[in-house]
Amino acid sequence: MVQLKAKIIYNKKFKGDYWHCIIDAPLIAKKSIPGQFVNIKLSDTLEPFLRRPFSIHRIGSPAKGNFLPKTIEILYKIIGQGTEILSGRKKGEYLDIIGPLGNGFDYTRTHEHTNTRTILVAGGMGVAPLVFLSEKIKAKAKVALIGARTKAQVLCEKEFKNSGCDVKIATDDGSAGFKGKVTELLRQVLLTNSRTHELTNYIYACGPKPMLKAVAGIAKKYRVSAQISLEEHMACGIGACLGCVVKTKTGYKRACKDGPVFEAQDII
Amino acid sequence: MKPNLSVNIGKLKLKNPVMVASGTFGYAEEFSDFMDLKKLGAVVTKTITLNPRQGNSPPRTCETPAGMLNSIGLENPGIEVFIREKLPFLKKLGVPIIMSVASEDGPEEFVALAKRMDKIKEAAAIELNISCPNIGHRSNLPPKLISQDPKATYKVVNSVRKVTQKTLITKLSPSVTSISEIAMAAQAAGSDAIALINTLSGMSIDVEKRKPKLAVVTGGLSGPAIRPIALKMVWEAYNKIKLPIIGMGGIIDISSALEFFIAGASAISIGTANFVNPKISIEIMSGIRKYLARNKISGIEKLIGSLKI
Numbered sequence: 001m002v003q004l005k006a007k008i009i010y011n012k013k014f015k016g017d018y019w020h021c022i023i024d025a026p027l028i029a030k031k032s033i034p035g036q037f038v039n040i041k042l043s044d045t046l047e048p049f050l051r052r053p054f055s056i057h058r059i060g061s062p063a064k065g066n067f068l069p070k071t072i073e074i075l076y077k078i079i080g081q082g083t084e085i086l087s088g089r090k091k092g093e094y095l096d097i098i099g100p101l102g103n104g105f106d107y108t109r110t111h112e113h114t115n116t117r118t119i120l121v122a123g124g125m126g127v128a129p130l131v132f133l134s135e136k137i138k139a140k141a142k143v144a145l146i147g148a149r150t151k152a153q154v155l156c157e158k159e160f161k162n163s164g165c166d167v168k169i170a171t172d173d174g175s176a177g178f179k180g181k182v183t184e185l186l187r188q189v190l191l192t193n194s195r196t197h198e199l200t201n202y203i204y205a206c207g208p209k210p211m212l213k214a215v216a217g218i219a220k221k222y223r224v225s226a227q228i229s230l231e232e233h234m235a236c237g238i239g240a241c242l243g244c245v246v247k248t249k250t251g252y253k254r255a256c257k258d259g260p261v262f263e264a265q266d267i268i
Numbered sequence: 269m270k271p272n273l274s275v276n277i278g279k280l281k282l283k284n285p286v287m288v289a290s291g292t293f294g295y296a297e298e299f300s301d302f303m304d305l306k307k308l309g310a311v312v313t314k315t316i317t318l319n320p321r322q323g324n325s326p327p328r329t330c331e332t333p334a335g336m337l338n339s340i341g342l343e344n345p346g347i348e349v350f351i352r353e354k355l356p357f358l359k360k361l362g363v364p365i366i367m368s369v370a371s372e373d374g375p376e377e378f379v380a381l382a383k384r385m386d387k388i389k390e391a392a393a394i395e396l397n398i399s400c401p402n403i404g405h406r407s408n409l410p411p412k413l414i415s416q417d418p419k420a421t422y423k424v425v426n427s428v429r430k431v432t433q434k435t436l437i438t439k440l441s442p443s444v445t446s447i448s449e450i451a452m453a454a455q456a457a458g459s460d461a462i463a464l465i466n467t468l469s470g471m472s473i474d475v476e477k478r479k480p481k482l483a484v485v486t487g488g489l490s491g492p493a494i495r496p497i498a499l500k501m502v503w504e505a506y507n508k509i510k511l512p513i514i515g516m517g518g519i520i521d522i523s524s525a526l527e528f529f530i531a532g533a534s535a536i537s538i539g540t541a542n543f544v545n546p547k548i549s550i551e552i553m554s555g556i557r558k559y560l561a562r563n564k565i566s567g568i569e570k571l572i573g574s575l576k577i
């Protein structure tokens with residue numbers, strides 16, 4: 001991990017309260033793994049005082065044919081003072097950023113294997129790290145299940161499709177795709193799939209806590225391995241303060257260092 | 269002129285007066301990617317107890333105006349695992365390591381911990397944390413602290429003093445009526461130095477849920493929000509006791525660090541600011557050197573307690 005002042009090269013609203021920011025940070029980009037995050041100091045004042053963590057949504061290169069990653073991208077939703085300030089930061093300004101942080105997804109088991117099926121389950125902002133993951137996983141059989149409250153909050157459908165996913169959508173109000181919870185979609189996918197027994201399923205999920213809990217329950221029932229990315233309040237982001245712990249079968253673990261990605265079955 | 273930054277804390281000689289505060293620097297490993305740890309004046313470890321402690325239920329932190337609350341509850345692996353797994357890295361740093369210890373169970377545990385630390389060559393000093401607001405909550409109310417009672421303070425420091433020759437630092441809580449009374453008790457009991465201040469007991473509420481933001485309701489407030497209180501306590505203690513004072517509480521930059529020396533601190537500890545900028549302690553250290561040079565002050569000793577009134 002490194003700490004650096006990185007230039008903002010793009011920072012715009014793309015939908016409702018959702019923003020997309022691209023930052024020039026080759027030193028972070030080249031080491032990033034899907035599921036890892038960056039911790040950003042959003043203002044030069046005391047308000048807000050602590051850094052704010054954001055998942056690495058993608059890494060990118062400036063030009064076609066240049067495969068050395070140079071930029072990192074984040075997606076964020078304005079929910080309070082820090083994200084409000086971030087949305088006001090302009091192209092050309094610098095952000096003090098630390099990363100890449102944490103333990104990302106272990107996707108070696110599905111990557112390049114032909115007998116596996118990758119199932120990505122995203123709730124709301126949870127799409128952010130899963131797009132990066134989807135772009136990394138080469139195996140053909142990939143399903144992305146996107147859950148949101150309403151159609152206007154369905155994010156990254158195109159990005160998942162472009163990276164080769166079969167995309168299914170669930171909205172609470174039925175304004176897009178299946179009416180109901182994204183976890184219900186997951187259950188359906190597993191049910192149809194378990195009848196064929198051709199492929200071994202692997203679930204990767206990110207989203208609100210109740211959704212992740214449901215994912216863990218379903219994964220257990222259908223005996224499918226699942227990795228989930230957890231969000232906890234973070235003070236340091238580097239494993240020093242012991243503030244961000246989650247309860248696991250082997251005691252408290254730090255979401256920022258031992259996670260944010262955990263095996264679903266290890267979490268209590 | 270190159271200003272002299274070295275200071276003495278009891279028998280302990282520090283090459284510079286900037287250390288990192290207990291609980292905000294892990295066991296130093298976490299910071300090795302960001303800076304040259306060798307440049308630190310000293311490292312104070314996360315507080316260690318005799319037995320492993322799992323700490324309080326999460327959530328354990330939240331942000332507050334110009335600061336934060338924490339209710340970690342001294343999560344640590346216990347002294348034996350610490351010695352086996354964490355000490356080897358610390359030993360190699362070549363920086364004085366100050367061992368912060370706390371008791372879950374009265375003065376006897378402090379004595380046992382001090383005896384064990386006394387045998388460890390690399391323990392440059394022992395810091396008695398008798399001021400943690402996050403262990404021993406009484407039905408959701410903050411605990412009663414040893415350092416809120418001069419007699420209890422005297423008893424703990426005195427019993428530890430009898431079993432170790434190592435430099436003893438007593439860390440005090442600001443949640444008291446008179447800080448000098450407690451500081452004097454620690455001095456009388458044989459402490460070599462005083463560390464001021466631990467976090468202030470506080471709380472914060474999520475109004476939508478009408479729930480406390482910390483699972484155990486109350487926690488310890490740190491960061492710039494507490495600096496004026498910390499500074500005043502250092503000043504007050506400096507005027508009442510002879511022992512060197514390690515000042516801390518809300519130091520985030522060079523000027524806030526200098527305030528503490530001028531008020532009477534012989535050394536300073538950087539706490540919460542490490543979370544915001546992991547290499548801040550080194551930046552502050554070189555800033556102090558520049559300040560001294562610019563003002564033609566030959567050494568940090570000359571700055572200590574130099575407040576003009």
Ligand SMILES: Cc1cc2nc3c(=O)[nH]c(=O)nc-3n(C[C@H](O)[C@H](O)[C@H](O)COP(=O)(O)OP(=O)(O)OC[C@H]3O[C@@H](n4cnc5c(N)ncnc54)[C@H](O)[C@@H]3O)c2cc1C
Nearest residue numbers: 052053054055075076077080081082083128231232233234
């Ligand atoms: C590993 C991780 C990855 C994340 N990835 C993304 C992402 O890709 N996109 C995105 O929009 N959001 C992400 N978040 C959440 C994001 O950090 C919060 O939205 C942001 O901190 C809110 O800051 P604020 O000042 O705008 O809001 P505040 O007013 O500070 O708080 C609003 C809410 O955000 C939570 N929050 C505040 N500070 C933190 C913090 N330091 N750590 C965790 N939660 C906090 C609070 O508990 C509160 O409920 C992630 C969080 C974590 C832990």
Ligand SMILES: Cc1cc2nc3c(=O)[nH]c(=O)nc-3n(C[C@H](O)[C@H](O)[C@H](O)COP(=O)(O)O)c2cc1C
Nearest residue numbers: 289290291315338397465466490491517518539540
């Ligand atoms: C997350 C966190 C954990 C802490 N843990 C300890 C601890 O284990 N032992 C201790 O003596 N003080 C602990 N402290 C208190 C600090 O060492 C310091 O006294 C206090 O935070 C004030 O300084 P600051 O405002 O610079 O942070 C902790 C503080 C924080 C923020």
Ligand code: FES
Nearest residue numbers: 237239241242256
């Ligand atoms: S946020 Fe400090 S240990 Fe995770």
